[in-house]
Amino acid sequence: MTFDTLAHALATGADATANRAFLATQHSADIAQFLNDHDAEIDWRVLDLLELSRQAEVLGYLDRAMQVELARSASRSRLAAVITAMDADDRADLFNALTEDEQEALLPALAQAEREDIRRLASYEEGTAGSIMTSDYAVLVPGLTAREALERLRLEAPDKETIYRAYVVDADRKLIGSVRLQDIILASPSTPVEKIMERNTRAVGVEEDQEDVAKKIARYDVVALPVVDADNRIVGIVTHDDALDVLTEEATEDFHKSGTVQGLAESVRQASIFVLYKARVAWLVLLVFGNIFSGAGIAYFEETISAHMALLFFLPLLIASGGNAGAQSGTLMVRAIATGDVRMTDWGRILGRETLVAGLLGLTMALAIYGIGLWRGGAEIALVVSIAMVIIVLAGSLIGMILPFILTRFGMDPATASGPLVTSIADVVGVLIYFSIARAVLF
Numbered sequence: 001m002t003f004d005t006l007a008h009a010l011a012t013g014a015d016a017t018a019n020r021a022f023l024a025t026q027h028s029a030d031i032a033q034f035l036n037d038h039d040a041e042i043d044w045r046v047l048d049l050l051e052l053s054r055q056a057e058v059l060g061y062l063d064r065a066m067q068v069e070l071a072r073s074a075s076r077s078r079l080a081a082v083i084t085a086m087d088a089d090d091r092a093d094l095f096n097a098l099t100e101d102e103q104e105a106l107l108p109a110l111a112q113a114e115r116e117d118i119r120r121l122a123s124y125e126e127g128t129a130g131s132i133m134t135s136d137y138a139v140l141v142p143g144l145t146a147r148e149a150l151e152r153l154r155l156e157a158p159d160k161e162t163i164y165r166a167y168v169v170d171a172d173r174k175l176i177g178s179v180r181l182q183d184i185i186l187a188s189p190s191t192p193v194e195k196i197m198e199r200n201t202r203a204v205g206v207e208e209d210q211e212d213v214a215k216k217i218a219r220y221d222v223v224a225l226p227v228v229d230a231d232n233r234i235v236g237i238v239t240h241d242d243a244l245d246v247l248t249e250e251a252t253e254d255f256h257k258s259g260t261v262q263g264l265a266e267s268v269r270q271a272s273i274f275v276l277y278k279a280r281v282a283w284l285v286l287l288v289f290g291n292i293f294s295g296a297g298i299a300y301f302e303e304t305i306s307a308h309m310a311l312l313f314f315l316p317l318l319i320a321s322g323g324n325a326g327a328q329s330g331t332l333m334v335r336a337i338a339t340g341d342v343r344m345t346d347w348g349r350i351l352g353r354e355t356l357v358a359g360l361l362g363l364t365m366a367l368a369i370y371g372i373g374l375w376r377g378g379a380e381i382a383l384v385v386s387i388a389m390v391i392i393v394l395a396g397s398l399i400g401m402i403l404p405f406i407l408t409r410f411g412m413d414p415a416t417a418s419g420p421l422v423t424s425i426a427d428v429v430g431v432l433i434y435f436s437i438a439r440a441v442l443f
Contacts, residue, residue, distance in 0.1 A: 001018065001022040003026075003030075003034045006019055006022060006023075006034070006046075007034075007038070007042075010042060010045055010046070016049060019046075019049055020049045020050075023046070023049055023050060028054065028057045028058045028060075028061055029061045031046070031050075031058050031061075032058050032059075032061035032062045033061075034046070035047075035058065035062060035066065036062060036063050036066050039069075040069050040070050040072075040073040041073070043066070043070055044070065044073065044074065047059075047070075047082075052081060052082065052085050053085050055082050055085070056082050056083075056085035056086040056087075056090075059082060059086060059090070059094075060086055060087060060090040064093070064094075064097050067094050067097065068094070068097050068098065071094065071098060071102070072102070076105060076106060076109045077109060079106065079109075080106065080109035080110050083095075083106070083110065083114070084110060084111065084114050087134060087136060087161055088117055088121060088134045088135045088136050088161075089121065089132060089133060089134035089135075089136075089242060091114075091118060092117075092118050092121035092122045095118050095122050096122050096126075107119075117135055120135075121133070121134075121135065121236070124206065124207075125207070127209060127210050128206065128207050128208065128209065128210060129204050129205065129206055129207070129208045129209075129210060129213045129227045129238055130206040130207065130227065130235070130236070131210065132210050132213070132238055132242045132245075132246060133206075133227045133235070133236030133237060133238050133242075134161050134236055134237060134238075134239065134242070135235075135236050136159060136160050136161040137160060137161065137162070137166075137167060137224070137226070137234075137236065137237040138152075138153055138156050138157075138160050138162075138163045138166040138167070139166060139167050139168070139169050139173075139234070140152065140153075140166045140167070140168050140169075140179065140193050141168065141169065141170070141171075141193070142168055142170070142176065142177075142192065142193050142194035142197065143192060143193070143194070144192070144193045145189060145190050145191060145192055145193070146184050146185075146187040146188065146189050146190070146191045146192075146193065146196065147189035147190070149166070149179070149184050149193050150184050150185065153166060153181065153184070161224075161237075161239055162223055162224055162237075162239060163181055164180065164181050164182075164223050165178050165179070165180050165181065165222075165223060165224065166178065166179055166181070166184075167201070167226050167234055167237075168193060168194070168197045169233075169234055172231075172233065173233045173234055174231065174232045174233050174234075175201060175203055175226055175228055175232055175233070175234045176197075176199065177194075177197035177198055177199045177200075177201050178197060178198055178201040178226070179193055179196055179197040179198065180198075183196045184196065201226065202216070202220060202222075202225060203225065203226045203227065203228045203232075203234075204216065204225050204226075204227055204228070204238070205227070205228065205229075205230075206227050206228065206229050206235055206236075210238075210246045211246060211247070211250050213225060213238050213243065213246070214238075214242075214243035214244075214246040214247045214250075215247075215340075217238065217240055217243040218243065218247070222240070223239065223240050224237040224238060224239045224240065225237065225238050253415070254334070254338060254413075254415040255415075283420065283421075284420075287420055287421070287424045290424045290425070290428070291424055291427060291428070293428040294319075294427050294428050294431045297428065297431035297432050297435065298315075298431060298435070300435075301435035301436075301438070301439065304435055304438050304439045304442065304443070305435070307442070307443075308377070308381065308438065308442055310376050310377035310381050311377075311381070311384070311434075311435070311438055313376055313377075314369070314372075314373070314376075314381075314385045314388075314434075315431075315434065317369070318385070318388055318389060318392050318430055318434050319392075319426075319427050319430045319431065319434075321365060321389060321392060321393055321396070322392040322393060322395060322396035322426040322427070322429070322430040323396060323422070323423035323426045323427055323430070324396075324423075325358065325361060325362075325393045325396040325397045325400070325426075326396035326397060326399050326400035326422040326423060326425070326426040327400060327419060327422055327423055328397070328400065329354060329358070329396070329397040329398075329399075329400030329401045329422075330399075330400030330401070330403060330404060330419070330422040331400075332401075333350075333400065333401050333404040333405070333414070334404050334414050334415050337404055337405075337408055337414050338414070338415070344405065344408060344409065347405055350401065351398075351401070351402075354397055354398060354401045355394070355398065357397070358393055358394045358396075358397030358398065359390070359394055361393050361397070362389055362390035362391070362392070362393035362394050363390055365389050365390075365393055366385075366386040366387070366389040366390050367386075369385055369386065369389055370382050370385070370386045372385075373385040373386060380441060380442055383441060384434075384437055384438045384441050384442065387437050387441075388433060388434045388437045388438075391433050391437070392426075392429075392430045392433050392434065395426065395429050395430070395433060396422075396426035396429070396430065399422055399425050399426050399429065400422045400426075403421070403422060403425075
């Protein structure tokens with residue numbers, strides 16, 4: 001049986017036993033991918049074939065928009081049962097995606113413990129460590145022996161997202177260390193936890209930026225990082241899977257900004273026509289007016305162009321070369337700044353290197369185009385095109401390199417400084433450079 005045959009079975013009302021047996025062999029993420037491609041009615045019919053804990057797991061893998069659609073199509077009691085079974089961070093995220101009225105309608109159907117946990121996790125500002133952390137973590141006290149700690153973890157394991165590392169706290173729940181499950185197992189049964197725990201446990205603040213937290217998890221290569229409040233009390237953990245989601249989300253956002261697509265909070269497949277239009281129209285209109293300067297530049301040099309029509313043959317080639325070089329340089333700088341590979345203090349060194357690299361690139365491209373210049377317009381045109389190629393590629397590359405630094409300096413996202421924005425600026429500069437050189441050489 002496959003997911004295609006499952007869809008056919010659901011449509012024809014075939015025996016549910018075979019469908020249930022098939023779903024039992026599939027990973028929850030694969031089931032979620034199937035559900036994302038169908039409507040809520042079909043999805044609930046599939047979910048009803050699973051145990052409650054498995055329903056909650058599959059729901060956690062779904063796109064946020066599909067989660068909300070399923071939540072709105074379910075009865076309050078049915079939704080409350082599934083949400084209660086979800087991981088703490090997943091149910092808080094889903095809760096935040098509901099409207100205020102939907103939240104108020106749902107809360108009374110939840111047990112007090114889940115209600116308070118959701119309210120607490122949902123209260124943290126979006127984009128912070130608190131907004132992506134989970135409260136499903138294991139804690140130990142330093143006075144326990146290894147045997148007692150292992151027994152406690154055995155009892156807590158079904159309700160915790162991870163027990164590979166437990167966090168050691170004092171009577172006030174202040175973080176004093178952490179201990180690996182492996183160390184507890186290998187220690188003598190009578191050894192106190194405080195003798196085997198690590199005291200220099202890295203932690204992040206609850207208000208710390210989620211992207212910084214995700215980068216720390218990657219840097220330290222850990223399964224999770226504890227989250228503490230201002231008094232160093234542990235309030236949750238951020239796990240590696242949530243960190244991966246954050247980095248994926250941030251990378252997607254940077255890709256959108258590099259293409260001057262703004263404010264696209266949902267997937268392209270699920271976004272409405274108006275949402276896609278709104279995300280793209282502002283920058284496109286702005287760049288239209290920016291490109292007017294290219295037209296004005298051409299109009300200004302109309303006399304030069306009329307006298308040497310061969311110049312027009314090379315205009316698209318030169319302008320595209322400058323824009324391409326600028327986009328390359330901008331992409332490299334944006335990524336380097338985002339990963340911390342390049343800092344503001346590296347400005348001078350990077351400028352010198354980029355000037356040298358761009359100059360070499362320009363010379364190489366000038367040599368490649370010189371022969372075509374001779375063929376189309378003679379030695380003078382070839383000279384103009386070659387000189388213009390070097391300077392335009394150099395200018396485009398420096399624009400692409402400098403713009404991310406300028407935006408970063410003024411607290412703006414450097415990801416905007418690539419693609420259409422750099423290309424549009426390089427186009428205007430390229431037109432002015434090309435025809436200025438042409439006028440100087442040919443007249």
